[in-house]
Amino acid sequence: MHPNTGRSYTSPVPPGSGWPGDPATPRTPVAADAANVAALANAAGSIAELDAAISVCRACPRLVTWREDVALAKRRAFADQPYWGRPVPGWGSERPRLLIVGLAPAAHGANRTGRMFTGDRSGDQLYAALYRAGMVNQPTSVDAADGLHTKHIRIAAPVRCAPPANAPTPAERDTCAPWLDAEWRLVAPYVRVVVALGGFAWQIALRLTGGTLKPKFGHGAVAELPSGLRLLGCYHPSQQNMFTGRLTPAMLDEVFTDAKRLAGIR
Numbered sequence: 001m002h003p004n005t006g007r008s009y010t011s012p013v014p015p016g017s018g019w020p021g022d023p024a025t026p027r028t029p030v031a032a033d034a035a036n037v038a039a040l041a042n043a044a045g046s047i048a049e050l051d052a053a054i055s056v057c058r059a060c061p062r063l064v065t066w067r068e069d070v071a072l073a074k075r076r077a078f079a080d081q082p083y084w085g086r087p088v089p090g091w092g093s094e095r096p097r098l099l100i101v102g103l104a105p106a107a108h109g110a111n112r113t114g115r116m117f118t119g120d121r122s123g124d125q126l127y128a129a130l131y132r133a134g135m136v137n138q139p140t141s142v143d144a145a146d147g148l149h150t151k152h153i154r155i156a157a158p159v160r161c162a163p164p165a166n167a168p169t170p171a172e173r174d175t176c177a178p179w180l181d182a183e184w185r186l187v188a189p190y191v192r193v194v195v196a197l198g199g200f201a202w203q204i205a206l207r208l209t210g211g212t213l214k215p216k217f218g219h220g221a222v223a224e225l226p227s228g229l230r231l232l233g234c235y236h237p238s239q240q241n242m243f244t245g246r247l248t249p250a251m252l253d254e255v256f257t258d259a260k261r262l263a264g265i266r
Contacts, residue, residue, distance in 0.1 A: 003081055004145035011071040012085025015056050019114060020145035023051040023089060031057045034175040041178035047186055051089035054160055054179050060172045063161035067111050070162060075108045084114035084144075087161050090183055091116040092154035095190040097263040098135070100126075101180075101201040101208075103236065104159035104168060111162035115144045116155040125237035126197075129252035133260050152265045156183050158204045184208045193263040194229065195255065198236040205231055219247070220255060222262075230262045 015024035071085025109120025117123035
């Protein structure tokens with residue numbers, strides 16, 4: 001039973017079952033391999049079309065098996081809840097001024113809730129910081145029907161399925177890359193600032209934005225690209241980084257205050 005709507009669903013959630021925010025229908029085309037991913041991503045003419053295709057992708061057998069096994073076994077704390085158990089599309093505005101690039105869904109976070117950075121400790125920290133910066137309407141993100149909304153930002157990731165040990169293989173990263181490339185193609189005309197959560201996301205953002213320079217990642221680093229786009233570095237708000245003090249709420253606030261200013265968000 002969904003914790004917010006009270007409706008019953010199976011795990012993983014089938015397309016078109018009525019899960020809050022599910023962009024797909026039973027007729028949404030399913031990518032079965034890397035070539036299918038590239039073709040569907042290149043053909044997507046809107047964020048809605050892209051999100052639907054991402055959400056039913058089955059191109060990486062190891063990731064499909066893992067995410068669905070997790071959705072069936074569940075964590076004890078969520079034993080009474082269904083799990084999304086599918087790839088997680090981007091979340092937020094279709095015309096964002098700020099794009100946030102993460103890594104991959106968490107097994108019991110977005111793989112459970114179906115929304116980026118929702119239902120885990122990283123999301124608790126990220127959305128609280130975005131709320132303090134005035135870029136989302138509430139400080140918590142617990143499930144896909146909790147009313148979270150934004151006009152200014154979008155959150156995406158280079159890998160859309162929860163990977164075993166939080167470590168996708170190079171081949172899995174390459175297979176998934178066209179989804180983010182297509183997302184960038186669709187939102188790039190509106191984006192003024194990109195925030196990269198971690199060093200890997202920094203490298204992905206540089207590739208996306210076509211920067212010829214290779215500025216070094218660091219928390220609070222700001223790179224002004226030839227296009228005029230600004231790239232900001234931020235340590236990932238992981239439980240480990242927050243627990244050890246490598247990243248603090250004040251440090252998150254500084255990055256997102258700067259990002260908001262540079263993106264011209266009021």
